[in-house]
Amino acid sequence: MAQSRISAIVSSCSENGEDSSSLDSLPNDVVAGILLRLPAQFLHNSASNVSRKWGEISESQCFINSHLLTHLSECEFLIQDTNKVQSINARDLKLEETDLGTKFHGRISGSSDGVLLFNKSSGSVMDFYVANPVTMQILKLPSLKSTCMISSHCSNIARVSSTGEIKVIRLGRDSLIGMYKWYVLTLGKEMHWRKISNNAPKECDPASYLSFVQSLSVNGVVYWTNSSWITDPSVFAMDLCHETAYHLKVPGECHGQYWTLVQMGKEICCMNCGKDVEMKVWKLNDLHINEWILIKSIRFSSEISLLRGNFCVPLTWLDLEVLVLSVYVGARNVVVAYNVNKGECRMLKIDDVARHTIFLHTNSLIRF
Structure with missing residues (x-):
């Protein structure tokens, strides 16, 4: 076209x-x-x-x-498998196998404004690469030799829209003092890892987040939780524009319930999940004062039996209308796309996916 x-x-x-x-x-x-x-x-x-x-x-x-x-709504839903990366685009929900797994090194750790972060383990060292699949620009990042290997879920990438800077953050263990620290690297400017100063709240002690399995990069901020859907109401956030850490609490209505974080365009949202629940969507309105506002309530159509009586977990929004869900049906789960405006549901022909293996990605011309 x-x-x-x-x-x-x-x-x-x-x-x-x-x-x-x-x-x-x-x-x-x-x-x-x-x-x-x-x-x-x-x-x-x-x-x-x-x-x-x-x-x-x-x-x-x-x-x-x-x-x-202009093209934020034309995103892709990337699924990282053991040896391949598949994608589902927002326009026709068609599943395709990409060549990302063969063109670039390692596994995807994060995505921000069209730029992907890859990691590859080599012995006790974890190497990181940044790449734009459109321009085919690729850059290997310097090693962080003073640290032990940390889970890739404790790393991500974020582009700060106000400055255009692209930063990579990772958790590492300082071998000299035996403590875990956050390290950040700015592409094209310093190209070396810096420790983030310890100005974070006590609840943001890096050692407390070694069990992270979910990480989302949205609009220059990286958010972590320690499971896909949890009852612990805590969220750790790192604003990479100011390199400042925040300890957040999800909306009070989610306390004691299952919930998850999802990305909706340039917004981070919290959604409750479960069986036969009215799903509510809260947008983080102000990171600094932990303010959430309710923007949407979703009741599944009674005509869609798959979504009734089964445990549903939101995975991501492909646009403002289509919500991708993981639905637990007995001992297995299926992935579906639900159009909240039309009340239509479409099963996606993909295998079971873990929350930390999916990434929302938009093709862009961003350079670094």
Whole structure:
């Protein structure tokens, strides 16, 4: 579709006896408006071949940021298996096997604004790589030699939208003092690991979070919980813009119940889960004062028997309408996509997935 749009423009110029350089005469805002509608992969491969101006605009930082925001709803749901990475796109919910497992090193640890963090264990050392699957830019990060190997769930990546900085955070054990510390690295600037100063609340002691199995990176902040659906109301958050830690409590209505964190575009949300429950969605409105606001309540259609009487756990939002759920049916579980506006349910043909093996990813032109 994207290629046909550009081809139509080029063909129109040719029919009028013009060459593609005449496209440079179009106003910049018109060109940007056209390019914003096209996929990141096609822009990276072909925009500069159509017109020099088109190439320059598509490579500008302002355009790259605008393009990312425009296409946030066109995300992919990446599923990390032992030897492969599969994806489900938000548009048609079609399951496809990607080539991420063969093109890049190791397993996915996190995703932020189109940039993926991979990790690969080598003896007692865990190597990290950052890559953009669209531009094929890949960067191996320096080793953190003074630490022992820590679970990959204690690492993630975040892009700070206000500055454009991309930061990687990981938990490590300082061998000199025998204590666990948070380390952060800023891509392209310092390229070395720094200890985050110990200004965190007592509840944010890194040693308390060695059992992390869920990590989400949303809008420059990384959030951790210690299970997929839990009764412990605590959430650990690290704001990588200011490199400040927070100890949060989920909404009071979730205390003593099963709940989970889910990503909804550029928002982090808390949702309750269970059997035959009215699912509620709370958005974290203010990280600094631990303020949550209720934005949505979901009652499953009585006509969908699969969602009635079975334990349902939200996994992620593909857009503002489609919620992906893991549904426990007897001794097995199935993954479904539920359209909350239409009340329609579609079973996805994928195997059982663990919460920490799925990632919401949006293709982008972000460089580092």
